[in-house]
Amino acid sequence: MKIILTSTRATKLILILALSTIFLATLSAQQIPTGDWRAEFQTGGEQIWMQIHWQNSGNTWTWGQDWKVSEVWGLDPNLSIGTHPNVHYEMRRDAGTLTFTGDFDKGVGIGKVSFSPSAEFIQGMKMLGYSDLDGDKVFWMAVNDVSRDYVKQMRDLGYRDLSADTLIQLKQHGVTVEYATGMRGVGLKDVSVEQLIQLRNHGASVDFVKGMSAAGVGQLSVDQIIQLRNHGVSPEYVKEMSSLGMHDLSVERLIQLRSHGVSPEFARSMKDAGYPNLGIDDLVEMRNHGVSAEYVKEMHDAGFSKIELHDLVELKNHGVSASYVKDMHSAGLEHVELSQLIALRIHGVSPEFVRELKDLGYEHVGTDQLVQLKTHGVSADYIRDVRAKGYKDLTIDQLIEMRMHGIPRKGIV
Numbered sequence: 001m002k003i004i005l006t007s008t009r010a011t012k013l014i015l016i017l018a019l020s021t022i023f024l025a026t027l028s029a030q031q032i033p034t035g036d037w038r039a040e041f042q043t044g045g046e047q048i049w050m051q052i053h054w055q056n057s058g059n060t061w062t063w064g065q066d067w068k069v070s071e072v073w074g075l076d077p078n079l080s081i082g083t084h085p086n087v088h089y090e091m092r093r094d095a096g097t098l099t100f101t102g103d104f105d106k107g108v109g110i111g112k113v114s115f116s117p118s119a120e121f122i123q124g125m126k127m128l129g130y131s132d133l134d135g136d137k138v139f140w141m142a143v144n145d146v147s148r149d150y151v152k153q154m155r156d157l158g159y160r161d162l163s164a165d166t167l168i169q170l171k172q173h174g175v176t177v178e179y180a181t182g183m184r185g186v187g188l189k190d191v192s193v194e195q196l197i198q199l200r201n202h203g204a205s206v207d208f209v210k211g212m213s214a215a216g217v218g219q220l221s222v223d224q225i226i227q228l229r230n231h232g233v234s235p236e237y238v239k240e241m242s243s244l245g246m247h248d249l250s251v252e253r254l255i256q257l258r259s260h261g262v263s264p265e266f267a268r269s270m271k272d273a274g275y276p277n278l279g280i281d282d283l284v285e286m287r288n289h290g291v292s293a294e295y296v297k298e299m300h301d302a303g304f305s306k307i308e309l310h311d312l313v314e315l316k317n318h319g320v321s322a323s324y325v326k327d328m329h330s331a332g333l334e335h336v337e338l339s340q341l342i343a344l345r346i347h348g349v350s351p352e353f354v355r356e357l358k359d360l361g362y363e364h365v366g367t368d369q370l371v372q373l374k375t376h377g378v379s380a381d382y383i384r385d386v387r388a389k390g391y392k393d394l395t396i397d398q399l400i401e402m403r404m405h406g407i408p409r410k411g412i413v
Contacts, residue, residue, distance in 0.1 A: 034114045037100055041080035041107040045069065052113055056136060067091075080107040087111070094147035095121045095138050115139050124148045130164055137164050144171035153177040157184070159193060166193060173197045182206030187219050195222045202229045211235030216242065217251065224251045231258045240264035244271065246280060253280055260284045269293035274306065282309060289313045298322035303329070304338065311338050318345045327351035332358060333367070340367040347374045356380035362396065369396045376403045 035054035042049060051064030069075050074089035084104040091098040096118045102111015117138045125133055128151055146167045154162065157180050162170075175196045183191055183199065186209040191199070204225045212220060212228065215238035220228070233254045241249060241257065244267045262283045270278055270286060273293040278286070291312045299307060299315070302325040307315070320341050328336060328344070331354040336344075349370045357365055360383055365373075378399050386394065389407060
């Protein structure tokens with residue numbers, strides 16, 4: 001069969017072949033990069049993790065990432081089971097082709113990888129203004145799937161004069177044309193390349209921004225979106241907190257709530273525990289001091305049915321637990337107010353101390369006297385020591401006086 005070329009077509013073909021020859025000769029002088037690879041199929045066989053150790057022009061790199069099996073030509077999911085020698089698969093990109101050869105055993109593979117750059121890509125990039133692409137740049141463009149279409153579409157979005165390194169960086173961080181377009185669609189009109197990368201790095205998806213808007217937060221800046229993501233504030237979180245009566249949910253307030261661990265479950269539990277009108281500051285204070293619905297219930301079971309918020313905080317701060325209250329009751333202090341319990345706890349009056357006094361004959365000691373005894377160091381051992389020295393049947397006040405001034409030689413003055 002004879003193939004007849006028209007003059008124009010022949011000229012074009014000759015030009016492409018000439019450019020290819022020149023480019024490949026240049027790459028040969030720079031050393032065409034080669035390396036080793038290791039891969040492992042992920043659960044289900046739909047994804048594969050690949051690590052490549054690369055050498056070129058005296059430089060070495062090692063990096064790894066997950067790929068969809070469907071993105072790699074010739075990569076069969078069946079390689080995830082059994083033994084498969086002499087495997088060949090390719091990653092075909094606009095910038096060139098990465099060719100992998102090697103063996104797989106039970107889903108784990110090793111072998112050699114080489115890169116064949118595309119002369120057509122190089123020439124096309126020159127026409128787009130990238131005339132200084134070396135072998136390394138072309139290789140990284142292939143790995144990260146920087147195509148001519150990507151460059152053109154990003155330009156159409158207003159991102160012009162991007163360097164080759166910036167294009168590679170954008171794709172490395174997952175900034176696709178769809179992502180950049182989507183962010184514009186949700187109101188972020190003048191987002192810089194650096195901001196797009198920041199948003200992507202912090203996991204801010206287009207759906208996340210849409211969701212926050214639908215939840216009533218309003219138009220957000222890039223910094224606000226990143227702050228919300230960093231603190232784990234999701235659209236679902238905003239909706240749930242709103243449904244619980246939290247209406248002043250600015251970005252700052254949402255971050256405050258989330259930073260202090262105020263979850264919808266916590267807010268709901270406090271509401272069910274008898275505190276239906278707690279504000280944001282109230283919830284934060286309760287959470288900071290460890291006041292929970294469980295603590296409220298325990299104190300209720302211990303005899304305190306409706307405790308004011310500030311009293312709950314004071315009780316928790318000073319370690320007044322439901323078990324402490326119950327133990328005090330069983331030791332004989334049955335009608336004790338919250339403020340008295342706090343005072344007793346602050347001064348280290350324990351149920352054991354009350355019981356010891358009772359065993360020594362002091363059955364109805366008031367809370368003020370208990371505090372004074374502890375304050376002045378009158379212990380059960382001290383009382384026994386005083387009694388051993390001949391001082392029997394002393395009152396509480398006499399014991400305190402003696403502890404303050406010492407034991408007299410004869411009687412009490």
